[in-house]
Amino acid sequence: MRLTLVPAPDPRVYDDAVRSLPITSPLQGWGYGEARRTLGQEPLRFLIRGQGGQTVGALQLLRKRLVPGFSTLYAPRGPALESLDLLPAVAEAVRRVARPGDALLKIEPPQPVPADGRAVVPSDYGPFRRAETEQPEHTIVADLTRSEDDLFAGLHSMARRNVRTAQKLGVVAGRDDDFEAFWEIFTATNERAQLGAFPRAYYETMLREGNAYGGEAYLVLSRYEGRALAGGLFLAMGGTTAYLFGGSVRDDRLREDGTPYKDAKAPDAFYWNAMLDAKRRGYTLFDFWGIPRVLDESKHSYGVFKMKLKFSEMRVWYPAYDLSLNPAAPAIVRALRWRKTRNNLRKRGSADDVL
Incomplete structure (x- = not known):
């Protein structure tokens, strides 16, 4: 042809x-x-x-x-x-x-x-x-055509436990317009992991233009008592939404009595609620966007892989x-x-x- x-x-x-x-x-x-x-x-x-x-x-x-x-x-x-x-x-x-x-x-x-x-x-x-x-050749995806109960049952037991903990502590995760909060999380994650990043205008343009003509670009943030502790930037088209950029930060705040805040499991709440948001808006495939081709426990990417694996075990190649x-x-x-x-x-x- x-x-x-x-x-x-x-x-x-x-x-x-x-x-x-x-x-x-x-x-x-x-x-x-x-x-x-x-x-x-x-x-x-x-x-x-x-x-x-x-x-x-x-x-x-x-x-x-x-x-x-x-x-x-x-x-x-x-x-x-x-x-x-x-x-x-x-x-x-x-x-x-x-x-x-x-x-x-x-x-x-x-x-x-x-x-x-x-x-x-x-x-x-x-x-x-x-x-x-x-782009990442090896990634994890989740099939969002399953019911919410089936999706939750398919999570690793630790992810289910952490999501429930976050809910009990009042963590709020969902779509958010606070680019400054996302940028703080994203840059802190990159510095911690020694990763490179494009200029800020690149991400701002993607958010603006990705929404302009028929696709979607959006932020999801996970907040505990007001502070954003995990989040990501997503780009979506057709039946797929892709988690392209993001990360998490530790909650280093102290309460009035000097005690540290509890670990509210904000990253787990972020992933789970991002999946729910995508499903409820009609997307059928959730792309976690990248895991290592070769696993090395000494590298930052291994921890990212283990985190994503808690939410789906469906690994695929995009050659x-x-x-x-x-x-x-x-x-x-x-x-x-x-x-x-x-x-x-x-x-x-x-x-x-x-x-």
């Missing part, structure tokens, strides 16, 4: 297509591209049309300039499609619109592959070859695939890996990736 990429300048028309496709992701939404624009990346949006003119997909590409004359094209958790069988034809369609300096195309098809040892991750899709991802667009592509892949390793060493003193 020959496919055609038709430029999509209308954000509502584009997001309507992304939202309606069966294989889709919030990162293919218009708002995510606008957030990436603040980082100097150029979002390009297309509707993917079949030979009869019908829309069979939508594609948001981020053009990322490397050095003068060369750039890469990246489809974050995309493209959105009717079927993965269309990917070989998508490759040829992108070749026809790529610039001479576009050396490489990276895609991350938003179709999860169960990480249960029984499913095989495809090594290729036509000319696309398995490659490193930019990436590369398509060379000109002969410089192999050298560019090596250069990108070298740059990522250097950044890891500079930020955390380790060459290993976070996830």
Whole structure:
């Protein structure tokens, strides 16, 4: 099948297509591209049309300039499609619109592959070859089509106990507009774990633009006696909501008699109420967004993994695939890996990736 990429300048028309496709992701939404624009990346949006003119997909590409004359094209958790069988034809369609300096195309098809040892991750899709991802390749998801009672029963016993404790202590968790509280939690978590972060404008833009044209971007905070102790930023589209950024802080307050506040289990309340909120608003898949490919108990990421695992044991892969667009592509892949390793060493003193 020959496919055609038709430029999509209308954000509502584009997001309507992304939202309606069966294989889709919030990162293919218009708002995510606008957030990436603040980082100097150029979002390009297309509707993917079949030979009869019908829309069979939508594609948001981020053009990322490397050095003068060369750039890469990246489809974050995309493209959105009717079927993965269309990917070989998508490759040829992108070749026809790529610039001479576009050396490489990276895609991350938003179709999860169960990480249960029984499913095989495809090594290729036509000319696309398995490659490193930019988004977390390994993650935990929760099926929100189950009843609330079934969801709660499926939590680890420690999570159920902690959620009940938080409820008894009066922890309040839910959607919240307090960006300053989120930012305090997020930056404190990053500093504690030696993680990098984008400029503040990136997250503010994602919240604003992610809500503008048909998707959703929102905050969930977990508060104990008024103070936000855990929270996150979510991006949603179609049936999926994704917990992209967040964290938690310790409650270091003292009561009037000098005694410390109790551990109110605010992070557990955050996760559980975020899941309930998503379910009640019609989302069917909750993406906890990233766990380590290789488990190491000495690393911060292991604690994050154990926390998420208390709320769902459904682990999946979202593999990436590369398509060379000109002969410089192999050298560019090596250069990108070298740059990522250097950044890891500079930020955390380790060459290993976070996830």
